[in-house]
Amino acid sequence: MEEIKSYLDKMFTGLPMTDKVRKAKSELLTMMTDKYRELIAEGKSENEALGTVIMEFGNLNELSDELGLTEEIRSAEEQTVVLTRADAEAYRRANHKYGLLFGIGAALFILSPIQLIVNGFLGSWDVAPILQSLIFTAGFSALLIFIAAGTGLIIYNETQKPKLRDLKKSLFRLDAEALAYVREHQAAEERRNTLLTVAAIASFIFAAIPPIAAGIFARTGAHFIDDAIGIFSVIAVLLIVAVGVGLIIFASVSNDYFKVMRKERAAYKPTRLDRKVNGIIGSIWALTTPAYLIISILTRAWAVTWIIFPLVAAVSSIIRISTGVKDPDDI
Amino acid sequence: MEIDERTQRISADSIRGYTDIIVLYLIREKPDYGYSISKRIRLTSAQKYAIKETTLYSAFTRLEKNGFIESFDGTISEGGRRTYYRITDAGRDYYRTKCREWRLTKEVVDNFIAATD
Numbered sequence: 001m002e003e004i005k006s007y008l009d010k011m012f013t014g015l016p017m018t019d020k021v022r023k024a025k026s027e028l029l030t031m032m033t034d035k036y037r038e039l040i041a042e043g044k045s046e047n048e049a050l051g052t053v054i055m056e057f058g059n060l061n062e063l064s065d066e067l068g069l070t071e072e073i074r075s076a077e078e079q080t081v082v083l084t085r086a087d088a089e090a091y092r093r094a095n096h097k098y099g100l101l102f103g104i105g106a107a108l109f110i111l112s113p114i115q116l117i118v119n120g121f122l123g124s125w126d127v128a129p130i131l132q133s134l135i136f137t138a139g140f141s142a143l144l145i146f147i148a149a150g151t152g153l154i155i156y157n158e159t160q161k162p163k164l165r166d167l168k169k170s171l172f173r174l175d176a177e178a179l180a181y182v183r184e185h186q187a188a189e190e191r192r193n194t195l196l197t198v199a200a201i202a203s204f205i206f207a208a209i210p211p212i213a214a215g216i217f218a219r220t221g222a223h224f225i226d227d228a229i230g231i232f233s234v235i236a237v238l239l240i241v242a243v244g245v246g247l248i249i250f251a252s253v254s255n256d257y258f259k260v261m262r263k264e265r266a267a268y269k270p271t272r273l274d275r276k277v278n279g280i281i282g283s284i285w286a287l288t289t290p291a292y293l294i295i296s297i298l299t300r301a302w303a304v305t306w307i308i309f310p311l312v313a314a315v316s317s318i319i320r321i322s323t324g325v326k327d328p329d330d331i
Numbered sequence: 332m333e334i335d336e337r338t339q340r341i342s343a344d345s346i347r348g349y350t351d352i353i354v355l356y357l358i359r360e361k362p363d364y365g366y367s368i369s370k371r372i373r374l375t376s377a378q379k380y381a382i383k384e385t386t387l388y389s390a391f392t393r394l395e396k397n398g399f400i401e402s403f404d405g406t407i408s409e410g411g412r413r414t415y416y417r418i419t420d421a422g423r424d425y426y427r428t429k430c431r432e433w434r435l436t437k438e439v440v441d442n443f444i445a446a447t448d
Contacts, residue, residue: 024388027365030413031384034366058383066392 003050003179004032006262010173011060013080020067032057047180054176085177092185092257094160099253101157103246108150110242113302114235115142121231125224151289174261182261190258193251200244200251207244210236277325281316288312346380350390352433353382355399355418355426362417364405365391391416399425 012025032053039049063069083091119139123132174182214233218226288308296305320326357363357371365387372382391414394400399422405415418426 024392027388027391027414028384031365031369031387034413035369038366038370056381056383058385060385062383062385062389063392066389066396 001033001036003183004036004053005029007054007057007173007179008032010080011057013173015067015069018067018069021069024063024067028057047183050183051176051180054179081172083172083174083178085175085181088174088178088181088261091261092182095253095257098157098160099250101153102253103250105150105153105157106249107242107246108146108153110245111238112143112146112150114238115139115146116302117231117234121227124227147289147293182258186258186262189254193255196247196251200247203240203244207237207240210234210240273323274325277319277323278327281319284312284316347386349429349433350382350386351394351399352426352429354387354390354394354416355422355429358400358416358418359423359426362403362405362415364413364415366413368416394422397425398422 008025008029012021015021035056036049036053039052040046044052116136116139119135119142123135123139127135210233214229218229220226292305292308295308296302299305353372354368357368357375363371365384369382369384369387372380372387391400391402395402395416398419400416400418402414402416405413407413
């Protein structure tokens, strides 16, 4: 039933809500709902019933004279992009790939210090100072390579980004087949995405196990073995967190597709405050990675400096909450 | 006349001028509401005409504006309160005129319909 309502909302997007328009919309909703109910009672599936109702809806142009909105309806029709099944499918595939690459890119960031940590451990052996600095340099190079790869991946991904974001800002509706396609995938994929998110969050909790275990077992007295256990536990934590973050990102991007396709959504028009706040938050984020690298290189406190990312995330949430400006991607 | 070869259904364009007759015929004995009228059109036409919601609603508003029908609130359904439509005296006159007009049209056009086809 909600589907019929949101279909009508989309059809009426951009029309001035005069009394006549409101009445037409509510009467059409009643007729369509009655028809839907009866088709279901006849044993049709929800998809079939919805398809029939939408197919037999007709064309708003027919009402233009009665509603006194000839101009408005024509211009709304012109602005509205109608997505076919092929469009819906292309968006879904592109979005899937986008989520995957974004997740991998983020995981690379998290995994970037691994080689440095391992090499730090190797360098602490009793070796010549020249070899020590060589080992450290190699580890540091690996870190930069990971960060570069992650950044490159995410930037490449942004340029390939499906036009979902553009779609959010335009008037569009799905034709009957496209709607059926989206519905067909929604339930299963949303369930999968929830599972992935839950699994990722659970893994964060389990990420505490390796350091705890290391604390218990790293008491052999042999420095080498104790250190090795410690290093392995840190690497295990990084791996778990990297996979978890990757999964959460993928799941949330994947859900975004259904949010955009299914939500009734008026064209997004940012106010001046919206633009200002989004600009400020955007610049803070743009400065974060360079700041992270500079601070880390200067202080060498890699174990602590990553805190800057959750910190910036928290600050930007606080800014959004206190100003009431939402992230355009979440609208 | 355009007929969809596959479904043997009449196209919306060819019947457009007669939506008024159809609606008035169906409410001439007792008032009825949108979906019920749409369903009766399909049944009465032996499934050959499935009227679109927008076509039907535009007929309602047009007929009401001309004073041929009146609307009033009726039963509540899941989608909201159903609007019922009742024929007026002017509507009955208009219906009779349209029927005469159709008989004449049919008579004239019939003269040009070849027996073999």
